[in-house]
Amino acid sequence: MEKFFRLKENNTTVSTEIMAGLTTFFAMSYILFVNPTILSLSGMPFQAVFLATIIASAIGTLVMGLFANVPYAQAPGMGLNAFFTFTVVMGLGYSWEQGLAMVFLCGIINIIITITNLRKLIIQSIPESLQHAIGGGIGIFIAYVGIKNAGLLQFTSDEASIVSSVVDGDKATNVVSNGGIVPALANFNNPAIILALIGLVITTVLVIKNVKGAILIGIVATTIIAIPMGVVDFSSINFQENSLGNSIKDLGTTFGAAFGPNGMPSLFSDAAKIPQVLLTVLAFSLSDIFDTIGTFIGTGRRTGIFSKEEEESVMTSKGIKSKMDKALFADAIATTAGAVVGTSNVTTYVESAAGIGAGGRTGLTSVVVAIMFLLSSFLSPVVGAVPSQATAPALILVGIMMMASFKEIAWTNLEDAVPAFFTSIFMGLAYSISYGIAAGFIFYVLIKVVKGKVKEVSPVLWVVTALFIINFIVLATL
Numbered sequence: 314m315e316k317f318f319r320l321k322e323n324n325t326t327v328s329t330e331i332m333a334g335l336t337t338f339f340a341m342s343y344i345l346f347v348n349p350t351i352l353s354l355s356g357m358p359f360q361a362v363f364l365a366t367i368i369a370s371a372i373g374t375l376v377m378g379l380f381a382n383v384p385y386a387q388a389p390g391m392g393l394n395a396f397f398t399f400t401v402v403m404g405l406g407y408s409w410e411q412g413l414a415m416v417f418l419c420g421i422i423n424i425i426i427t428i429t430n431l432r433k434l435i436i437q438s439i440p441e442s443l444q445h446a447i448g449g450g451i452g453i454f455i456a457y458v459g460i461k462n463a464g465l466l467q468f469t470s471d472e473a474s475i476v477s478s479v480v481d482g483d484k485a486t487n488v489v490s491n492g493g494i495v496p497a498l499a500n501f502n503n504p505a506i507i508l509a510l511i512g513l514v515i516t517t518v519l520v521i522k523n524v525k526g527a528i529l530i531g532i533v534a535t536t537i538i539a540i541p542m543g544v545v546d547f548s549s550i551n552f553q554e555n556s557l558g559n560s561i562k563d564l565g566t567t568f569g570a571a572f573g574p575n576g577m578p579s580l581f582s583d584a585a586k587i588p589q590v591l592l593t594v595l596a597f598s599l600s601d602i603f604d605t606i607g608t609f610i611g612t613g614r615r616t617g618i619f620s621k622e623e624e625e626s627v628m629t630s631k632g633i634k635s636k637m638d639k640a641l642f643a644d645a646i647a648t649t650a651g652a653v654v655g656t657s658n659v660t661t662y663v664e665s666a667a668g669i670g671a672g673g674r675t676g677l678t679s680v681v682v683a684i685m686f687l688l689s690s691f692l693s694p695v696v697g698a699v700p701s702q703a704t705a706p707a708l709i710l711v712g713i714m715m716m717a718s719f720k721e722i723a724w725t726n727l728e729d730a731v732p733a734f735f736t737s738i739f740m741g742l743a744y745s746i747s748y749g750i751a752a753g754f755i756f757y758v759l760i761k762v763v764k765g766k767v768k769e770v771s772p773v774l775w776v777v778t779a780l781f782i783i784n785f786i787v788l789a790t791l
């Protein structure tokens with residue numbers, strides 16, 4: 314174990330890595346239930362997506378741990394599963410099988426740009442100030458995920474602002490609203506939100522006091538407190554209905570569906586639709602590629618998981634040799650594997666920062682997360698019992714830690730501050746890592762042009778910025 318993961322060299326121990334793995338797993342375990350909920354709205358069977366989520370996350374996370382030896386975990390991303398269901402299937406009218414075929418193509422593009430060093434060129438082209446902004450922005454993003462999961466905010470939409478809604482019986486299951494939706498502080502009048510506050514206080518105190526395992530202790534303590542408060546009810550767990558047998562039976566429907574008659578072949582049968590198919594694959598790819606790059610730059614820099622020398626060797630070395638190369642490769646193959654089993658894009662999760670914050674430094678952390686994913690195929694009801702209010706404080710605190718990158722940005726110089734704002738704060742508000750990066754790039758290029766400093770914009774940055782603009786125009790007109 315010591316030799317394989319080089320624990321001593323990375324200043325860590327087996328117990329720290331296990332604690333970090335559990336922390337990351339519980340911080341991201343919501344995806345086991347949220348991903349099937351979102352993707353099943355596209356017509357995919359819930360139980361099949363549940364198992365596909367586990368299989369794809371476990372494969373991606375294991376490769377990350379065993380091949381790259383870094384403490385990152387993977388799972389289907391929350392931005393792209395919504396894009397899959399609400400834009401590609403419901404909006405553009407593709408079948409979910411065709412959607413999976415597009416995700417598969419996106420995975421192949423990811424693999425190609427990773428092994429041909431194109432991804433390194435892209436990373437190299439991101440200006441230093443924007444790299445720090447991405448780091449701090451991911452802090453805002455993850456803290457915002459935590460604040461929302463804790464239930465600290467409520468959103469009210471006036472009727473005129475509702476763009477579309479899905480209604481099931483007398484219940485709206487999905488509502489899309491424009492800017493007329495307004496966030497506000499929630500009312501502290503129910504046990505769930507009071508539990509979130511208790512969890513936040515416990516975790517803050519433990520973190521400030523530098524207690525070992527603070528974040529995981531916070532999650533466990535909050536879950537235990539949730540039982541007498543009635544937020545978690547173990548007696549209502551239905552082991553029968555959520556059995557592994559049921560999920561395996563259903564998996565046959567999604568496994569390989571990307572290549573069935575309703576999938577890949579039908580995607581290219583109508584020549585008139587091919588441009589739209591290619592642009593949709595481009596939208597998937599841009600978002601996926603920049604999400605991962607952002608997550609690695611944002612979380613790896615500050616913690617030293619990817620050292621300065623490592624980053625430099627990434628730029629000069631050929632092939633897949635450095636840790637970062639291997640991590641990017643592990644990320645690239647996970648989306649492809651996910652499309653085969655039946656889920657939208659699998660990506661490196663920002664929640665990995667929670668385990669890194671708890672001291673995780675090697676692939677052993679990821680192996681623990683992968684084992685937990687596999688175990689949850691048997692124990693899904695128990696995993697589901699950890700309430701989101703218990704993991705939310707971990708996300709908020711880790712987000713705060715990541716915002717330290719902001720100190721590297723010259724906020725008083727508007728030439729730096731404007732792109733940094735869009736890359737970071739807007740990333741959180743738009744709830745998308747890659748669209749934050751896109752907005753940051755666009756304003757960076759604009760400002761350099763206006764200032765007569767065009768030479769400072771690398772060719773790769775020009776191309777990527779142009780692709781993002783095309784992407785936004787296409788999404789607006791589809």
Ligand SMILES: Nc1nc2[nH]cnc2c(=O)[nH]1
Pocket residue numbers: 389390391392393604605608660661662663664746
């Ligand atoms: N990097 C990343 N982390 C996530 N955690 C939850 N959803 C996402 C996502 O889309 N990207």
